[in-house]
Amino acid sequence: MDTKKYHHGDLKNTLIQAGVEILSEEGVGGLSLRKVAQRAGVSHNAPYFHFADKQALIAAISTEGYRILYEQLVMIRETYKADPRRQLVEAAFMYLRFAQTSPAHFKVTFSNAVEREEAYPDLVAMADNLIGELIQIVDACQKAGILHPAPAGAMAVSVWSAVHGFTSLYIDGQSMHDRLKVAPVDQLLIFTLNQFTVADWSEDHFPLPE
Amino acid sequence: MDTKKYHHGDLKNTLIQAGVEILSEEGVGGLSLRKVAQRAGVSHNAPYFHFADKQALIAAISTEGYRILYEQLVMIRETYKADPRRQLVEAAFMYLRFAQTSPAHFKVTFSNAVEREEAYPDLVAMADNLIGELIQIVDACQKAGILHPAPAGAMAVSVWSAVHGFTSLYIDGQSMHDRLKVAPVDQLLIFTLNQFTVADWSEDHFPLPE
DNA sequence: TTATTATCTTGACGTTGTCAATATTATAGT
DNA sequence: ACTATAATATTGACAACGTCAAGATAATAA
Incomplete structure (x- = not known):
């Protein structure tokens, strides 16, 4: 929504979507913050500017x-x-x-x-x-x-x-x-x-x- | 049952019980093989002689x-x-x-x-x-x-x-x-x-x- | 008593979640 | 336009984790 057009553009939703994709490909056990970040093409710490922790990403998913x-x-x-x-x-x-x-x-x-x-x-x-x-x-x-x-x-x-x-x-x-x-x-x-x-x-x- | 009286005695069931206790005290997120081992008083690798991997312990629980x-x-x-x-x-x-x-x-x-x-x-x-x-x-x-x-x-x-x-x-x-x-x-x-x-x-x- | 097997320990490695420090880009104020 | 500030991203580090490899110890079998 309003979280857009900075460096990445819409990283927050991209991360959520990446998480959903990983879930469908590797199951619940394969979901990690770092993998989500990698799939979105950002560093392993970028998600922390949109989600407080892993729980917050899971809540979004x-x-x-x-x-x-x-x-x-x-x-x-x-x-x-x-x-x-x-x-x-x-x-x-x-x-x-x-x-x-x-x-x-x-x-x-x-x-x-x-x-x-x-x-x-x-x-x-x-x-x-x-x-x-x-x-x-x-x-x-x-x-x-x-x-x-x-x-x-x-x-x-x-x-x-x-x-x-x-x-x-x-x-x-x-x-x-x-x-x-x-x-x-x-x-x-x-x-x-x-x-x-x-x-x-x-x-x-x-x-x-x- | 038959998995007894070696070094520890009945480590397999002790580990399962330790896992149940951790679940009740710390929830699903707090369950780890190493913590289960520590609570049973054995090294972090002892569980591998009774469970192939973490999944196997979870299956037992x-x-x-x-x-x-x-x-x-x-x-x-x-x-x-x-x-x-x-x-x-x-x-x-x-x-x-x-x-x-x-x-x-x-x-x-x-x-x-x-x-x-x-x-x-x-x-x-x-x-x-x-x-x-x-x-x-x-x-x-x-x-x-x-x-x-x-x-x-x-x-x-x-x-x-x-x-x-x-x-x-x-x-x-x-x-x-x-x-x-x-x-x-x-x-x-x-x-x-x-x-x-x-x-x-x-x-x-x-x-x-x- | 020796050989063998079962059990456990120690040490190591890659992955993970998360923190700290730094760099970069966008926005606001002048 | 230019600087200050905030938002966003990177790099590096650390402890905890699952798991493998190598070695040690204790029970059993010969």
């Missing part, structure tokens, strides 16, 4: 993860404006797809490499944005009679817990899914989502997307 | 986490032999309490610091034990008409996803709960659990423990 999820949620709400059920199922699969495509970024985003969240207001704000969109979808589903009419906040916690837990367990070595082999992962996610519908369990209330 | 959860699940099943509903609710709260009491150990156990699970058969075996107990509880609940009569494996995935996701989101800075403040965490867990019951949402099917 985490914020970027929240932003990606948030923006996709906004798009989904616009695309399926009149179809709350579709919004919910698309949101759940978007979440899973992000974790499948960028597992290291997903882990860093949530895996509390950031200890003291309150020190990173941008991160908190973006997480708030994400939660806000989520509640809107849950609220719309409740108004449409798809989800139980409990407080939207509580229902959002439950639904997000299920989708987040499902996704986390899946990408962590597929600990469970590989061993159980009870169904393809997409169908299992639908099954999990269906637990939250008002009607009888035996019908599929959420269709598979695509 | 992760296995220990699975063992703790598994053994508590076994105890719960024995204690409430005739009450599947109680088994499920106690299991869920045991899970949350472990994460609250030992957040760093909980994170290490699941947070796939271990990349190639198949290289650690003990870890896979203990995770299988845990999943097995979980399925038994779910199966008992289904037979008692508490959970929907879907395949027990699929239902176990869903329920565990919800509990695990709920717990993960809670300890990761309480990202969501703190911001929503919709209800105390215990009540929210019960609410989440109730989503999986057969009957109407408006009744509480799982009581708060204690």
Whole structure:
């Protein structure tokens, strides 16, 4: 934004992007400040003029993860404006797809490499944005009679817990899914989502997307 | 077991225990091979005669986490032999309490610091034990008409996803709960659990423990 | 008792996060 | 335009870390 056109131009965002790239190429273990600096073409100490320490860079990468999820949620709400059920199922699969495509970024985003969240207001704000969109979808589903009419906040916690837990367990070595082999992962996610519908369990209330 | 009575006696388990202690005192970031060795009273290289590398020690600590959860699940099943509903609710709260009491150990156990699970058969075996107990509880609940009569494996995935996701989101800075403040965490867990019951949402099917 | 193996120590190397000191470039004030 | 100041970047250093190599010590086997 305003951190531009000095020596490098926009080093801060370049560093964040370099970090995301390293995460996708080498995983969480490969992320180091010095490697990020090298990829951005600056000295090993240049990042310290944009991030207080490694934690701060990780917080920024985490914020970027929240932003990606948030923006996709906004798009989904616009695309399926009149179809709350579709919004919910698309949101759940978007979440899973992000974790499948960028597992290291997903882990860093949530895996509390950031200890003291309150020190990173941008991160908190973006997480708030994400939660806000989520509640809107849950609220719309409740108004449409798809989800139980409990407080939207509580229902959002439950639904997000299920989708987040499902996704986390899946990408962590597929600990469970590989061993159980009870169904393809997409169908299992639908099954999990269906637990939250008002009607009888035996019908599929959420269709598979695509 | 058989790795005993040499110079130190039982260094392998001592190292694992030292790692668990460091996790509880300094968190995930404070865990290093050299500190573990120092706490066990051996040189910085002694651990390499019991663990191939740091990953292997982390895998052992992760296995220990699975063992703790598994053994508590076994105890719960024995204690409430005739009450599947109680088994499920106690299991869920045991899970949350472990994460609250030992957040760093909980994170290490699941947070796939271990990349190639198949290289650690003990870890896979203990995770299988845990999943097995979980399925038994779910199966008992289904037979008692508490959970929907879907395949027990699929239902176990869903329920565990919800509990695990709920717990993960809670300890990761309480990202969501703190911001929503919709209800105390215990009540929210019960609410989440109730989503999986057969009957109407408006009744509480799982009581708060204690 | 000797040979062998398992266990542990010491020392070294490259990488990392971070601090201090210095240099360079952009902006502000005159 | 010119200087002062702040923002940005480099270089160098240090301790801590993971890991390898070489040697020492203690338990077991022959």
